[in-house]
Amino acid sequence: MNAYKLFVERVGLVGITNILISLSSLIFIPIITKSFSTAEYGIWAQVLTTIALLPNIANLGLPYTMVRFLSAEHDKVKFKESFYPMITVTTIFTLIICGLCVLFAKPIAASLFNGNLKILYITVFISFFACVNL
Structure with a gap:
């Protein structure tokens, strides 16, 4: 059961990281286009x-x-x-x-x-x- 919990935590961490990376580009591009x-x-x-x-x-x-x-x-x-x-x-x-x-x-x-x-x-x-x- 411990290995399953570790696996779920790692998959969750990767999922949250991918969501944050996607949102960062959504926020970052308008700032870049306005200032450049x-x-x-x-x-x-x-x-x-x-x-x-x-x-x-x-x-x-x-x-x-x-x-x-x-x-x-x-x-x-x-x-x-x-x-x-x-x-x-x-x-x-x-x-x-x-x-x-x-x-x-x-x-x-x-x-x-x-x-x-x-x-x-x-x-x-x-x-x-x-x-x-x-």
Whole structure:
């Protein structure tokens, strides 16, 4: 019975968290649109899209593969033998993507962020941690 109670508490916590995340965007977007100009709001939307897109490209689908193939694995040694190479490949590919973004900073910033290099560097920095988090 204790395991069932723990499971229900965790599912409830995830449900409440998802509701709060949904409500935060409902409250946050009108504030952002009122305080930003049209160009600033477009850049902000572009930053959010870039931060959402880069981790999905850089992770090569490995987190989903890990969940599929390692979820039933109980042997810690076999789990480590699969987990560490996946995280290493993901981190290396993330560094390559972020490095390419920094290498081609001027053209990317000109096309996405109206030539603002600071926004590009901040986006790359956040995207790196989003990739590692994913």
